Amino acid sequence: MKNQYPKSFSHIGLTVPNIKEAVKFYSEVMGWYVIMEPSTIKKEAETAIGQMCIDVFGNEWETFEIAHLSTSDGIGVELFCFPHGVKEAPAFNPFNTGLFHFCIQDPNIEELVAKIVAAGGKQRMPIRSYYPNDKPYQMCYVEDPFGIVFEVYTHSYELTYSSGAYAK
Numbered sequence: 001m002k003n004q005y006p007k008s009f010s011h012i013g014l015t016v017p018n019i020k021e022a023v024k025f026y027s028e029v030m031g032w033y034v035i036m037e038p039s040t041i042k043k044e045a046e047t048a049i050g051q052m053c054i055d056v057f058g059n060e061w062e063t064f065e066i067a068h069l070s071t072s073d074g075i076g077v078e079l080f081c082f083p084h085g086v087k088e089a090p091a092f093n094p095f096n097t098g099l100f101h102f103c104i105q106d107p108n109i110e111e112l113v114a115k116i117v118a119a120g121g122k123q124r125m126p127i128r129s130y131y132p133n134d135k136p137y138q139m140c141y142v143e144d145p146f147g148i149v150f151e152v153y154t155h156s157y158e159l160t161y162s163s164g165a166y167a168k
Contacts, residue, residue: 011076012102016146017087019065022079025145026069029112029119030104032077036068071104089147101141103151109138112152120145130160 016022019038026032042063044050053061065081094100106112113123124141131137138154153160 009075011078013078013080014148015080015082015085016148017081017085018146019067019079019081022081022144022146023067023069025119025121026077026079029115029121030071032069032071034067035070035076036066038065038067038079038081040064041066089143092149101149101151103153103157105153105156107154109140109152109154113140113142116142116144124149 014022023034023038027034040063041049041053043054043059043061045054053064061082061084063083067079069077069079071077109127113127117123122143124143127138127140129136129138136154137160139160140152141149142152143149
């Protein structure tokens with residue numbers, strides 16, 4: 001097949017209940033760069049962004065807030081806040097089709113998990129080791145203060161799984 005190559009990951013979009021609190025959490029706790037402060041998007045077919053949002057969201061909205069952040073490796077995090085949306089996180093149900101979680105990486109997992117909890121998030125499990133007696137690869141599922149579940153790894157995805165995380 002022609003043009004078979006792995007596509008890169010550009011960004012993820014998260015809907016949050018309060019855009020300013022979310023920007024504060026993700027910039028202060030996660031250290032992500034704010035590349036566009038929160039702003040309001042209006043439903044208007046005359047602007048490019050307005051028309052794109054009508055294409056995506058349909059006509060059942062008038063305005064929403066948006067902010068853009070970036071991780072240290074250039075992955076974008078697009079935050080949305082819709083004034084009439086449900087403000088509670090959906091029930092955690094990894095068994096249903098859909099986005100289950102995203103994962104970030106920090107070699108100091110204990111410190112980051114503690115910062116997440118101190119900022120109003122939750123630690124969903126103990127920090128676990130993939131190779132308890134051999135390698136320092138660790139992971140932990142957490143939640144941000146808004147109930148969005150994500151995972152923390154100490155090492156890269158490639159390194160963790162190319163080493164056979166589940167096999168001896």
